[in-house]
Each structure stands twice: as structure tokens, then as C-alpha cells.
Amino acid sequence: MKKLILSLFVLVGLSMSSTDVLAQQTVLDGVYVNENTPSRKVIPYTNLRQADVMWSKRIWRRVDLRKKQNQVFYYPEEPAQGRKNLFDYIRQAILDDGTLTAYDPGTVVDPDDEFTRALTTDDVMAKMVSESEVDIFDEFGDPIGTETVRDTLLATAIKFYEIKEEWFFEKQKSQLEVRIIGIKPVVEKIGADGDPVLEDLFWIYFPEARFVFANSEVFNRVNDAERRTYEDIFWKRQFESTIIKESNVYDRMISQYKTGLDALLEAEKIEEKIFNFEHDFWHY
Numbered sequence: 001m002k003k004l005i006l007s008l009f010v011l012v013g014l015s016m017s018s019t020d021v022l023a024q025q026t027v028l029d030g031v032y033v034n035e036n037t038p039s040r041k042v043i044p045y046t047n048l049r050q051a052d053v054m055w056s057k058r059i060w061r062r063v064d065l066r067k068k069q070n071q072v073f074y075y076p077e078e079p080a081q082g083r084k085n086l087f088d089y090i091r092q093a094i095l096d097d098g099t100l101t102a103y104d105p106g107t108v109v110d111p112d113d114e115f116t117r118a119l120t121t122d123d124v125m126a127k128m129v130s131e132s133e134v135d136i137f138d139e140f141g142d143p144i145g146t147e148t149v150r151d152t153l154l155a156t157a158i159k160f161y162e163i164k165e166e167w168f169f170e171k172q173k174s175q176l177e178v179r180i181i182g183i184k185p186v187v188e189k190i191g192a193d194g195d196p197v198l199e200d201l202f203w204i205y206f207p208e209a210r211f212v213f214a215n216s217e218v219f220n221r222v223n224d225a226e227r228r229t230y231e232d233i234f235w236k237r238q239f240e241s242t243i244i245k246e247s248n249v250y251d252r253m254i255s256q257y258k259t260g261l262d263a264l265l266e267a268e269k270i271e272e273k274i275f276n277f278e279h280d281f282w283h284y
Contacts, residue, residue, distance in 0.1 A: 040214045040229060045179065045207075048170065056168035057274065060113075060245035060253070062186075063161040069240035072218050072233060077156050082217060086230060087155040087185055089216040090204060094124055099212055102202035105184055113164055113182060115205055127201055128153040130189075153187060159198065160186040163241065167274055169281065176278040180206040180234060206234075243267040 065074040073086040084092075093100035102119040106112030130151050138144050164182040169175070183204045191197040213230035220228050233239060244267070245253040258266045 040231070042210045042214045042231065043235075048168075052170050052172050054169045054171050055277070056166060058247040059165050059167060059243055059270070059274070061163040061165065061241035062244045063163060063239055063241045065159060065161070067240050069238075073161065073239070074156075074158070075219070083219060084216070085155050086161070086216075087158045089212060089230065090185070090209070091128070091155075093209075093212045095121060100204060100209055102204065103182075105200035105203055111200075113184070113203060115182065115203060119202055124202065157187045157189070158185050159188045162186060162200075162244070164203075169278065176274075178237075182206055183209065243270050246270050 063070055063073065065071070075085060076083060077085065079088065090100065094102050102124050103115040104112055104117040104119055104123075130153075135143050162184040163180055164184075165178055165180045167176065167178045170177055183206055185201045187199050187201055188196050189199050210231055213234065216230045218228050218230055218233060220226050242264070244255065254263050254266050
């Protein structure tokens, strides 16, 4: 009798486990298996010789995540429907997968955007985790000591992305092109005086990041069946940005010689100058 009961338990357990496996194999959150994004490959840049570049201009841009056109970089705040925001993909690639390298952005006085010093995983973690001392109170409200609280940087704290790019005119194709060189997330933190302050986290070398972005799915506002990635967003320039610096003899940003509306007009002036360059080249 005991053997019979034991056999029944074994059969029930096997049937339940087989049901779980079958459910995992047959349950599909959608109507088809996503075969596009996981197998995406990076489209290589065309070979470029220095002799073929007739004109070039280096530009720095700021992508404000509060603008509607740039919400694709900010949402979802938490991973959902197989998608993540841009910072979560970058953080995973640096800390978990080891497929991206973070570079030191320097200081406010001495910024560094030339990818001269690679950061270790511990360096990146130190930027993403902050420690603070808080008071502990007993049930009567009397202080009894302090404890250390660790706060991990959330993706929602990212307010801007700064982009470093190169515009150039290539004479073999007679075409004005642009290539992104680096991306830097800028986070908003609470300063010592309690006011919010902006802090540069690190630079990412964009040609290296393309391999990560090509397999990082984003939301398509128009068509759920058209799976886009962050590589598509950057390749097609589907974001809104403001120029904050162009290469100049003083190596200064627009904010150092223009403020307020004048700074915005200066940025638009630089944008228009780049836009008109190719048109003026073919003007007869």
C-alpha cells in the first residue's frame, strides 16, 4: 500500500512538472516570436580616408530627456515588455555584461572628453552608489545612534545626455555626413546645500556602444510590429537636441560667452550654418 501511494505521488509530481514545462513552451506574450532584435547586426561605417574629408566641424549637443521627442531614452522607468530605458542598457553593459567601457569625464574645471582614462567597475559603482549617515530614534523619538544608508542611482535621475559628434563633407560621395563619437549621461543629484546639482557620470565611446544599442529594443509610437533599437534612433537622428559647443580657438562652450536667449540663438545659428554648408557647396 505504501508503495502504491508513493507511486501516485511520483506520477502527480511528474505530471505537474511536465505541465509547467509545456506551459513555458506554449505560452507566448504576443502573436509571434521576436526574431529581429536579438539577431540585429551593426551596419559598419564606410571606410573614410583623411584625404577625402574636405571640411569637418566638431559639435557637442545636449539631449534633454524632458522633451517629448526624447522620451524614448527615458521610458520605461522600470524594465517592461522586454524593453529598458537607455541608461539601464548602458549600466547592464558596463557592470554585468562587460561589453562597454566607461571613461572618466574629468572635472568641471578640467573636463576630459577624449576617452583618455578608462574607469573600472568599482569606479562606476562608486558613481552610482552613495552613502549617507541618518539618525536612528527609539519608540519615544529620542536619538539612539546613526546608521549608514546606501542609495543606488536610478535611471530616473538621468536628466540629459551629451553627445560629441563630427560633421564632415566627404568628396568621394559629395555628401555631408555625421558620426557620433561619444555619449555622456548627466545626472541630477542633491548637493550639500540641499539644492539639485548636475554631475557628469562617464563617457561612452559610441562606436563600441553600437553593438549594444543594436540589440536594445525601444518603443515605436506608430507600429508595434516594427521593432526599433537605440541604434536605429541614433542612426536616423530621431531625437531633439541643442548645440552647447562647437570646436573653436578658445575651446569654450556657448554658455561661457552667451546666456539665456542669446545662447539659444547662438546654438540655432551654428545649426543653420551646418545645414546650409552642403547647400552652399552646390550653389551655382
